[in-house]
Amino acid sequence: MFDTTALNKAIEMLPYFLNVLGIGALTTIGLTAAAFAVAALLGFCLALMRLSRSRILSLIASLYLEVFRNIPILTQLFILYFGLTYIGITLPAIGAAIIGFGLNGAAILSEVFRSSIRTIDRGQSEAAFSIGMTRSLAMRMIVLPQAFKVAIPGMANFAIGLLKDTSLASAAAVPELTFKAKMLVSETYQTNLIYFLLATIYLILSLVLSHWAARTERRLKVVKEN
Amino acid sequence: MGYGELWGATHVELLAAAWATLQLAFGALVIGLIVGLLVALARLSGNRAMRRAALYYIELFRGTPALVQLFIVYFSLTEIGVHFSSFQAAMIGLGLNAAAYLAEIYRAGLEAVPKGQVEAAKAIGMARHNVLRWVVLPQAIRIVLAPIGNVAISLLKDTSVASLIAAPDLMLRAQDLSSVYFMPLEIYILVGAIYFALCYPLSLAVRMLERRTRH
Numbered sequence: 001m002f003d004t005t006a007l008n009k010a011i012e013m014l015p016y017f018l019n020v021l022g023i024g025a026l027t028t029i030g031l032t033a034a035a036f037a038v039a040a041l042l043g044f045c046l047a048l049m050r051l052s053r054s055r056i057l058s059l060i061a062s063l064y065l066e067v068f069r070n071i072p073i074l075t076q077l078f079i080l081y082f083g084l085t086y087i088g089i090t091l092p093a094i095g096a097a098i099i100g101f102g103l104n105g106a107a108i109l110s111e112v113f114r115s116s117i118r119t120i121d122r123g124q125s126e127a128a129f130s131i132g133m134t135r136s137l138a139m140r141m142i143v144l145p146q147a148f149k150v151a152i153p154g155m156a157n158f159a160i161g162l163l164k165d166t167s168l169a170s171a172a173a174v175p176e177l178t179f180k181a182k183m184l185v186s187e188t189y190q191t192n193l194i195y196f197l198l199a200t201i202y203l204i205l206s207l208v209l210s211h212w213a214a215r216t217e218r219r220l221k222v223v224k225e226n
Numbered sequence: 227m228g229y230g231e232l233w234g235a236t237h238v239e240l241l242a243a244a245w246a247t248l249q250l251a252f253g254a255l256v257i258g259l260i261v262g263l264l265v266a267l268a269r270l271s272g273n274r275a276m277r278r279a280a281l282y283y284i285e286l287f288r289g290t291p292a293l294v295q296l297f298i299v300y301f302s303l304t305e306i307g308v309h310f311s312s313f314q315a316a317m318i319g320l321g322l323n324a325a326a327y328l329a330e331i332y333r334a335g336l337e338a339v340p341k342g343q344v345e346a347a348k349a350i351g352m353a354r355h356n357v358l359r360w361v362v363l364p365q366a367i368r369i370v371l372a373p374i375g376n377v378a379i380s381l382l383k384d385t386s387v388a389s390l391i392a393a394p395d396l397m398l399r400a401q402d403l404s405s406v407y408f409m410p411l412e413i414y415i416l417v418g419a420i421y422f423a424l425c426y427p428l429s430l431a432v433r434m435l436e437r438r439t440r441h
Contacts, residue, residue, distance in 0.1 A: 070379075070425035071418045072386035074397060079418055082411040160289075167291035171390055178293060185301070192302045199290045199298065206289040 010193050017184060017197055024180030025201055031097060031176055032163045038102025039162070043109030050114055061110070068107035074168050076104055081172055097169040105162055112154035116147040149220045156213030160206045177201060232412050236403050243399035244420050250317055250395055251382040257321025258377070262328030269333055280329065287326035293387050295319045300391045316388035324381050328374065335370035336362065368439055375432035379425055396420060
């Protein structure tokens with residue numbers, strides 16, 4: 001099994017593998033970032049809808065949440081992919097993936113945002129009202145800046161989950177990290193080495209992400225103590 | 227062909243596949259509960275090497291996608307002579323993945339019981355196993371039940387990933403059927419509805435548990 005010719009061949013191919021996987025990793029990072037942006041924007045709207053006094057808005061947001069949280073993301077991606085084609089919109093696979101992960105992520109992030117806003121003491125907004133701030137101003141100037149700090153760990157967890165979930169886009173032929181790895185395997189049959197590299201790259205990316213989040217959280221805490 | 231007709235033509239196969247999905251999720255959950263407990267005990271043990279090994283296990287499985295883990299269990303292990311069917315590989319891979327999350331849940335549950343209670347129980351002369359049985363576990367179980375329910379729901383949804391290593395689950399059946407009937411959108415919507423019907427009652431149960439633990 002460990003004859004040296006096979007090992008030499010694997011070592012020879014290593015730069016090529018890393019090159020291809022590196023490009024895939026960049027696509028994965030881009031896909032994650034774009035989907036995160038969509039999810040944050042839409043998730044924020046959903047959180048406000050759920051917290052709003054309008055019962056209809058809050059009901060719509062709850063329904064959205066239940067549907068997206070109780071169906072596998074892979075199924076959602078396929079429905080979106082074929083649904084878009086059905087109504088005559090042809091997007092490149094990566095575009096559909098950004099929308100799919102964004103719509104799904106919005107359901108998760110809206111819960112993170114909502115619970116963070118809820119943790120802010122009511123006295124804060126009451127004080128803001130009493131000095132004459134409107135509801136929206138109090139939200140923007142008083143509640144949200146504080147809620148943002150509370151939301152960071154939840155957002156980081158979501159980002160790491162998203163990064164890993166983007167591997168599912170390989171099923172829709174998005175040329176991201178996992179897809180590139182599958183191509184390399186069928187091209188060279190170096191299954192073990194390639195999947196080992198694949199797992200290592202994901203591990204590095206998620207560790208970097210979680211350290212970065214922890215640092216941001218620490219830094220904001222110091223500001224709060226001052 | 228409308229949804230009613232399509233359902234009439236495919237429901238036998240879809241429901242059989244949904245049953246396979248449930249079996250897959252249940253098997254993976256059992257593996258996860260057992261392995262997760264071992265990892266949690268290692269994480270809390272007095273031995274430093276054990277603690278470190280458990281930590282690496284958790285970081286490794288939580289830091290990589292379940293799909294990649296399934297690839298490794300299914301394709302890489304075959305290469306070194308360990309053979310699993312795609313269904314077995316999916317069950318093992320998803321179970322080991324869930325174990326990493328469950329280990330942290332167990333740990334949080336055990337650590338949530340105040341140390342003073344254990345000391346008090348020991349002070350009145352309770353044996354170590356009695357302390358665990360009558361003081362720590364009854365409280366810890368109440369704390370971990372809802373989070374375990376959440377893992378079960380994720381697991382049920384994640385079984386769809388098994389279709390990507392061709393394990394015969396609901397998603398794989400959906401792919402087959404959509405190429406038979408040429409109605410991919412309709413089939414995937416039906417399948418989405420089946421997943422929803424499986425997951426939603428679990429979600430409601432977990433929410434009820436969460437509400438009960440909070441009060």
